[in-house]
Amino acid sequence: MIPAPAxxxxxxEKPAVALPTSAAAATVLTDEAxxxxxEVKDLNVYFxxxxxxxxxxxxxxxxxxxxxxxxxxxxxxxxIRALNRMHDLVPGARVExxxxxxxxxxxxxxxxxxxxxxxxxxxxxxxxxxxxxSIYENVxxxxxxxxxxxxxxxxxxxxxxxxxxxxxxxxxxKHAGTSLSGGQQQRLCIxxxxxxxxxxxxxxxxxxxxxxxxxxxxxxxxxxxxEKYTIIIVTHSMQQAARVSDNTAFFYLGExxxxxxxxxxxxxxxxxxxxxxxxxxxx
Amino acid sequence: xxxxxxAVLDAHAEGGHRGPGNLGDRVFNGVLxxxxxMVLVVAGLxxxxxxxxxxxxxxxxxxxxxxxSTEWNPIEEHYxxxxxxxxxxxxxxxxxxxxxxIAIGLGLFxxxxxxxxxxxxxxxxxxxxxxxxxxxxxxxGLFVVVPWLRSAIEPWLGKYFGWVPLFTGPPIGLGYLASxxxxxxxxxxxxxxxxxxxxxxxxxxxxxxALALGxxxxxxxxxxxxxxxxxxxxxxxxxxxxxxxxxTMAVTxxxxxxxxxxxxxxxPGYSLPAVIANEFAEAVSSVHIGALAGLGLILFATTxxxxxAARVLVTAVQKGPGRISG
Amino acid sequence: xxxxxxSFLYRKMxxxxxxxxxxxxxxxxxxxxxxxxxxxxxxxxxxxxxxFFTQLPKPVGEEGGGIGNALIGTLAMVAIACVLGxxxxxxxxxxxxxKGDGTIGNTIRFMAEVLSGVPSIVIGxxxxxxxxxxxxxxxxxxxxxxxxxxxxxxxxxxxxxxVRLVPGSLREASLALGVPNWKTSMRVVIRTAxxxxxxxxxxxxxxxxxxxxxxxxxxxxxxxxxxxPRAPTxxxxxxxxxxxISPYDDWHTKAWTASxxxxxxxxxxxxxxxxxxxxxxxxxx
Numbered sequence: 001m002i003p004a005p006a007x008x009x010x011x012x013e014k015p016a017v018a019l020p021t022s023a024a025a026a027t028v029l030t031d032e033a034x035x036x037x038x039e040v041k042d043l044n045v046y047f048x049x050x051x052x053x054x055x056x057x058x059x060x061x062x063x064x065x066x067x068x069x070x071x072x073x074x075x076x077x078x079x080i081r082a083l084n085r086m087h088d089l090v091p092g093a094r095v096e097x098x099x100x101x102x103x104x105x106x107x108x109x110x111x112x113x114x115x116x117x118x119x120x121x122x123x124x125x126x127x128x129x130x131x132x133x134s135i136y137e138n139v140x141x142x143x144x145x146x147x148x149x150x151x152x153x154x155x156x157x158x159x160x161x162x163x164x165x166x167x168x169x170x171x172x173x174k175h176a177g178t179s180l181s182g183g184q185q186q187r188l189c190i191x192x193x194x195x196x197x198x199x200x201x202x203x204x205x206x207x208x209x210x211x212x213x214x215x216x217x218x219x220x221x222x223x224x225x226x227e228k229y230t231i232i233i234v235t236h237s238m239q240q241a242a243r244v245s246d247n248t249a250f251f252y253l254g255e256x257x258x259x260x261x262x263x264x265x266x267x268x269x270x271x272x273x274x275x276x277x278x279x280x281x282x283x
Numbered sequence: 284x285x286x287x288x289x290a291v292l293d294a295h296a297e298g299g300h301r302g303p304g305n306l307g308d309r310v311f312n313g314v315l316x317x318x319x320x321m322v323l324v325v326a327g328l329x330x331x332x333x334x335x336x337x338x339x340x341x342x343x344x345x346x347x348x349x350x351x352s353t354e355w356n357p358i359e360e361h362y363x364x365x366x367x368x369x370x371x372x373x374x375x376x377x378x379x380x381x382x383x384x385i386a387i388g389l390g391l392f393x394x395x396x397x398x399x400x401x402x403x404x405x406x407x408x409x410x411x412x413x414x415x416x417x418x419x420x421x422x423x424g425l426f427v428v429v430p431w432l433r434s435a436i437e438p439w440l441g442k443y444f445g446w447v448p449l450f451t452g453p454p455i456g457l458g459y460l461a462s463x464x465x466x467x468x469x470x471x472x473x474x475x476x477x478x479x480x481x482x483x484x485x486x487x488x489x490x491x492x493a494l495a496l497g498x499x500x501x502x503x504x505x506x507x508x509x510x511x512x513x514x515x516x517x518x519x520x521x522x523x524x525x526x527x528x529x530x531t532m533a534v535t536x537x538x539x540x541x542x543x544x545x546x547x548x549x550x551p552g553y554s555l556p557a558v559i560a561n562e563f564a565e566a567v568s569s570v571h572i573g574a575l576a577g578l579g580l581i582l583f584a585t586t587x588x589x590x591x592a593a594r595v596l597v598t599a600v601q602k603g604p605g606r607i608s609g
Numbered sequence: 610x611x612x613x614x615x616s617f618l619y620r621k622m623x624x625x626x627x628x629x630x631x632x633x634x635x636x637x638x639x640x641x642x643x644x645x646x647x648x649x650x651x652x653x654x655x656x657x658x659x660x661f662f663t664q665l666p667k668p669v670g671e672e673g674g675g676i677g678n679a680l681i682g683t684l685a686m687v688a689i690a691c692v693l694g695x696x697x698x699x700x701x702x703x704x705x706x707x708k709g710d711g712t713i714g715n716t717i718r719f720m721a722e723v724l725s726g727v728p729s730i731v732i733g734x735x736x737x738x739x740x741x742x743x744x745x746x747x748x749x750x751x752x753x754x755x756x757x758x759x760x761x762x763x764x765x766x767x768x769x770x771x772v773r774l775v776p777g778s779l780r781e782a783s784l785a786l787g788v789p790n791w792k793t794s795m796r797v798v799i800r801t802a803x804x805x806x807x808x809x810x811x812x813x814x815x816x817x818x819x820x821x822x823x824x825x826x827x828x829x830x831x832x833x834x835x836x837x838p839r840a841p842t843x844x845x846x847x848x849x850x851x852x853x854i855s856p857y858d859d860w861h862t863k864a865w866t867a868s869x870x871x872x873x874x875x876x877x878x879x880x881x882x883x884x885x886x887x888x889x890x891x892x893x894x
Contacts (some may be wrong), residue, residue: 084785118787128778132800142786145796189782196786284675311791311894315708318700319717322765325758326720330802332738340730392631412642414879416819418846419868423645426861441846468641499624522726532846538806556730556822563734564747564826579734583727585872591724594719 008163035103037062037230038083038200043097045075045082047090052078056097056256058249065222065231067245068264069238071282075254076234080202083232084120085113100201118142121198125184125205129177129192138188142196155195162228163191164221183214187221194225201225203233207240210248219244238278242266292335333580340573349577355542355553359560362574366542370459370552371582374534375527377463377499377548383520389471390478390516395504407480414474421536424465429456429537432464437549457539460548460593465533470523477522481515481600482508511600518596524591529582531556555582649868656866666832666848669857676867678834681820682749682842686828689753689838690817694760695810701761702768702806709769709793718769725762732758733823741827749842752828756817757824763816767809771802786789808882815878819871821846 008217017205036059053075068076078087085106087093099106129138137144139159140152155172158258160166165187169180177188186206193201203222207215222231222244235241241248242262249259250271258265258274269275276282340349344362352363391407393402433456440450485508493503509516539551540561555578566572660675667674705718736755743748775798783793799806821844828852829841845867852864 022651037877054761086781086785089784089790114787114789116787124781126778128776128782130779130797130801132803140784142788143790145783145786145788185708191703192782192786292864293798307789307791309792312708315700315704318697319714320711321697322701322717322721322724322761325761326724328739329732329758330737332735332834333731336734336738385637388631389638392628392635397630407774408635408639408642410879412638412817412864415642415645415873416821416846416871416875418819418821418853419645419649419871422639422849422864423648425853427644427648444685459891464688471638499620499657500618501624501627510784525726529726529730531728531730532850556728559730559734560822560825563737564829576734583731586726586728586731587723590723591719595721 011191032268034061036060036100037102038232038257039098039100040083041098041100043079043082043099044089044095045078046094046096048092052254054254055084056251058256058259060230060232060247062230063226064226064246065226065233065244066259067241067248067282068232068234069236069241069277070251071277072236072249076251077204078254079251080204080232080234083200084117084122086122088113088258100187117127118146118196119198120200120202120205121192121193121196122202123186123190123206126209127182127189129180129185129188131176131178133177134174135169135177135180135188138177139191139195141192146196147208152195156191159191159194160188161196162225163187164217164224165191177193181214183210183217186210186214186218190218190221192227194229200230200232205234205236213239238266252277276279284544295544303400329583333576333583337573337580338570343570344574348379349574351579355558357568357571360568362570362571362577363556364574364578367553367555368542368581369544369559370538371528371554371556373459373548373552374462374466374538374554375524377459378466378470378527379520379524379566381463381467382474382523384475385467386471386519387478387516389475390482391504391508392524393475394482395508396500404477404583409472409475411566412468413476417469417530417532419535420465420469421533424537425462428464429461432456432461434546444445448546449548450595452545452549455539457490457537458547458549459538459545461535461537462552462554463548465537466530469530469533470526470600473526474519474523475595477518477519480511481512481519481597482544484515484601485511514596515591515600519561520601521589521596525593527587528589529586531560535560555579560596633706637868646888648870649865649872653865653867653869656862657869658659661866662870665834666749666843666863669855669860674760674863676843676863676870679843679845679848679867680870682828682835683845685838685842686749686752686756686824686844687814687817689750690756690760691810691814692757693754694757694764694813694817697757698761698764698813699768699806699810701765703772703799704771705765705769707798718766721762722767725766728822729755729759729820730822733825733827734802734822736827744839747827747829747838747841749828749838749840751837752842752844755823755827756820759820759823759881760813760817762811764809767812768802768806771805771809772798774805775801804888806886808878808885811878811882815875815882818878819846819875821850825850845874 011037014101032248039059041051041057043056044051068079072074081087082095083099083106085095095107097107100115101120105111106120125213130141133141136156139156143152143155160169165184167186168174172179177185181186186209190206210218219240222233226229233244245262246263247260248262250257250265250269250273252273258269258271260270265274266278269278320427331507340362343360349362350368353365354361354362354363356362356364366543393405397405437450437454437456437460441454444450446602488513490503491509493506494500498506499606535557538554538557540553540557541551542553542558543550545552559575562576563572656676660673662675662680663677664673664675665678701717701721705714705721708714708716732755735758736751740751740754744751779797779801780793783797784790785814788797824844824847828844828847830847831841831843835842849864849871851868852860852867855861
């Protein structure tokens, strides 16, 4: 799928520019020289013989939104799934490299992937509330399934408010999670993800299955969530990336081509391929 | 992607993570594995125990002699399986001959000719037929079918078709014909259900191609549906046959319990399951019990092979060698 | 190759004719169904009474008597079968759905499929060897074991299909919340499939309640009340059989009445499972 000779990319052809791009981005992002919330170093993901993610390094500052864009099949989803170790569950998948959250490598020995997924949450493309649970139970699921008992009413209300869903559902918390509209279900899933109190939120094309109005609501939500959480969002829509993110990373064929402030990526990209993509020449 | 069962393989070169969750996973997987293996254990138990109980027979008789002898005499300890094999085969054959055309016709009607809503409604009586316990069928057979055969059908058949050896002899009602008839009713739902499933998988494209050529509905069925589902329908028939072979109570009640071989369908006979049902509880000598278990083994082997063949056929059709994609 | 006759009218006639034939076939299939139901109701309803449900069978010639002990016996043996067969059957099905993609899984699946066609009388012999022989006598336990063995293969296949139907995205969502895999399987995936599994269990119970052959020489029969699983026990189905093949008219009538009771029990279980299916399909999506 990814041709081997694509190693003409960043790392070998223009070594002097490759890492500096990320480093440059890093310096651009770290005006206050704060430690990045998420730092990825030389990440590689293999599916048996398929080298799906190649030598990706980047970092994300706390309480910012990073958009991951690129054409279909460039590895965007694969990339963010490596950030919460979802590939652990795929037979034949192999992940190499380091992923630091708050300075701790998620792939280090002794790290329990189950526990880390409570610090790094995920929202999926299609809303997937649990069908046998009510709205209330869905939001609290991350807690109840892990054996944390007690009254979760406060948590449920807080998360539903954070997800901008509280007013719409506060009278029907006992109704089935699946009785909501698509957009509401997705916000329910966001509330559910927030209930376990993650610090980083990964969003894999969260609005692609929704209508424009619901999409707008989700984007608004991201602006609000940014104040508390660090968000990495995969999107196939460049306009959406432009609307919601502080920084953008452009992927192509499994490699990180360029990363930088969103405004710069879209108006004045450094790399030729980035420019081709954002101006619509391909993808 | 993450649909796959959680095999935590070489997820990372350094591996070695996991705390309490890992224990939970290991216990859970262990329990599941044990439960799964139990199926194989049960299968093994079945074969083993049948063989064990049948062993005393093997000591006294030769296997070949057992299968080919026509004499069944527990008092003198002569055991021959042939009358029962014959009876089982004949009654099953009769039931297949009667049930298969009707079942295929019903299947076609439900899937092709009837409007979809009607088709769904029509599966209800078929399912009801399947839900009736066999002892109730036996009761019905004994007090409804047998008298009907005795007073109406068999005399009529004897009168007009008496020159056929199948329809000779006194019309007592009990016998192969009664059993075959009731069996036909009992295996009908099985054949219909599987045939419907198989016919439904015929791709629309095949039928539409026929219709677009100007074929009538019936012709499109003959041109597209039947050829495509042929193997699956055969599988359905085999499943029905397997069921007929093993059916016990209804047959026991109407077959007449006579361990003999007769050419006529009017004659009383015996089947493998029937003799086991009648004699096992009172059998005393281990050879007698062994002989009955030997019959059980024959039954088991036959139905096993039939079901295996049927499964292969039905899954082959559902995977669709003739499937047009898109 | 189909010979398309030039005469359009002829082909039209054949087309209509075959449709009619197929429809008529339904009548042929319907007649036995209606006949059985009609007769069981008309011949059996008269005998229904409180006594019939609660009394022991009386000897020939005496009035009255009932199937009380047979009802208890069937209940007991079905209960034993459930205790043994439901966990094994459902568990094997879950195994096949979660881990059944290798050689072992395929073998188990094949076995379950083929075993579900083994005649019930053969299973009776196996239960005889497993329970009656070691114990030295017939028992309700043996009958229950036979019924359990009958339940397992069908339940396993049905459960596997139901669990596989649960969308993978639900598993992903749960895992992404930091829930360990085994908890995800139990409390999300299986829970989602649960109402379907219950339906399958109801149908398995209905089938077990209607079995006769495997009980004839495992539980045998019993003219009296029996609450000891280690003793021979009466059952509804065996009682019907004994009444039916007897030479006495009033016992024949009892057979019809008992059949009515049996059909009601089996019918209710089937209806319950249908109701569950409908509510599941309406509610969840």
